[in-house]
Amino acid sequence: MELFLAENISKQYANHLALDHVTVSVSQGSIYGLLGPNGAGKTTLIRIINQITAPDTGKLFLKGRKLQPSDISLIGYLPEERGLYKKMKVGEQAVYLAQLKDLPKKEAIRRLRIWFEKFDILQWWDKKVEELSKGMQQKVQFIITILHKPELLIFDEPFSGFDPINANLIKQEILKLKEEGATILFSTHNMASVEELCDHITLINKSKTLLQGEINEIKQKFKSNVFEIGFSGQVNMPLATLTPSYEIIDHKTGKNISSLKLKLNSDIKTNDLLSNLIQVGNIISFNEVIPNMNDVFIKVVEETNALN
Secondary structure, eight states: OEEEEEEEEEEEETTEEEEEEEEEEEETTOEEEEEOSTTSSHHHHHHHHTTSSOOSEEEEEETTEEOOGGGGGGEEEEOSSOOOOTTSBHHHHHHHHHHHTTOOHHHHHHHHHHHHHHTTOGGGTTSBGGGSOHHHHHHHHHHHHHTTOOSEEEEESTTTTOOHHHHHHHHHHHHHHHHTTOEEEEEOSOHHHHHHHOSEEEEEETTEEEEEEEHHHHHHHTOOSEEEEEEESOSHHHHHHOOTTEEEEEEEOOSSEEEEEEEEOTTOOHHHHHHHHHTTSOEEEEEEOOOOHHHHHHHHHHHHHHHO
């Protein structure tokens, strides 16, 4: 079921077209990745969804009805920029911001202490924000964003400022939020996180939608008939049996196991390849190479830029 829809959104700033008829449909209980190079239009779309700015054309829907100003209480937004008051105490500020989301003070303190303890920052409750590291500040903002249990969570570069251990902590919490029924839209340059977390993605470049869909279907679409084969023995024997129908990409000879990476022409079946190789060696592994999202991202953006 669709929870949120941004339909044909366009936005022009002076001589710069930030978004050109972009549509994003986010299913309830899913994690949706919004991808693109710097300046592609991702943050502009996020600001429009949060009603910080308005689109020139297009419509926004939440739970099947037109998005209203009052719906901001149903949305949690973690911006890429740090938005905390540096001179305020951490706990005091967190309680204040939670109350702005209609949480009673007593309940806000109760929830905050649970989260602060989970993120190992409870000892910083009475410290000023300016005393916190960049990563700690981001932890506080993450907690404030999710504290009121909004139906739609929007994270703009949520892993920015984190070391690998804390980035993994945030990933695990995002997955838990999904399990608990939250719907999540996030923008990131971290393609590994996209692979781990996302169900669907939209790739934007230069204000336009280039690619959209379910992540595994997209990866299947961009595979290029490349296979990796592991076998016992020397690599020269299998190479001698291959015809020009196979394009050799790489080959390595190890002490006990060798490997071969090659591309099949479209009219060649994998069974034909295996039949040839079985005659000259013992095959240990045979895997099709599926591109990762980083490969897909680079390929699509570079091809589009080359046309412009």
